[in-house]
Amino acid sequence: MTFSICVRERYTDENGTNQTRFGVAVTTRLPGVGTLCPFASEHGAVATQSHVNVELGRKGVEYLDDGLAVEDALEALLNADDGRPQRQVHGVGTAGEFTFSGEECKPWYGDRVGNNFTVAGNLLTGESVIEEAAATYEDSAPPLGPDADVDxxxxxxxxxxxxxxxxxxxxxxxxxxxxxxxxxxxxxxxxSMDPYYNDLRVDATETPIEDLRETYEQAERGFEMTRERYEDADDGDNTEDAG
Structure with a gap:
């Protein structure tokens, strides 16, 4: 029903401090995938799909927040799941990656582990779907991609x-x-302000990627306008006026 990507990127913030960001993105030919599949925190990202068990994502991220490695967290949850053969789950933690595709997932299904990312999908037209998604991300991922734009x-x-x-x-x-x-x-x-474009959903449309991109662009525009207007504020309370 779905294909998705989870990534981990290390970077240096404006103060020269080492930081890590985690991301997950997903699309499917059903409405409301954002309520079921993607989960993330400052300790990792998880996608759960194919006869979705939401607890694999929700508890998976909770386990990552508790300090478990992603492979230990997700394998433990799968071992306790009677529907394991129909599940597909993957993700990244602070220092590792994990993928699982049960043998009863609908074809084409499969997954891939890359350098700091995972991709998986089921009920796809073919393997090239996840290969192209992976290649496109790799080309943009600092410091690996030749077209990487760190900004x-x-x-x-x-x-x-x-x-x-x-x-x-x-x-x-x-x-x-x-x-x-x-x-x-x-x-x-x-x-002081989290970008508005870092948590987005398009729940029901015939053009999901185009609509998600347009939503992102509008959210980015709104964030930059708000930050410019309130950049001299002493605290975040004044940003509420923008709402």
Missing amino acids: RPLAARLIDALAAGHAEGGDKREELPVQSAALIVETTEDR
């Missing part, structure tokens, strides 16, 4: 990865026109 937000680059997979065919169920897409980005950085 371009991760949220925008996650949308690019979804767009690449979608262009390859994505979810094969063309008879289902109502689709959805979502993304979440979290970071260890303590910021």
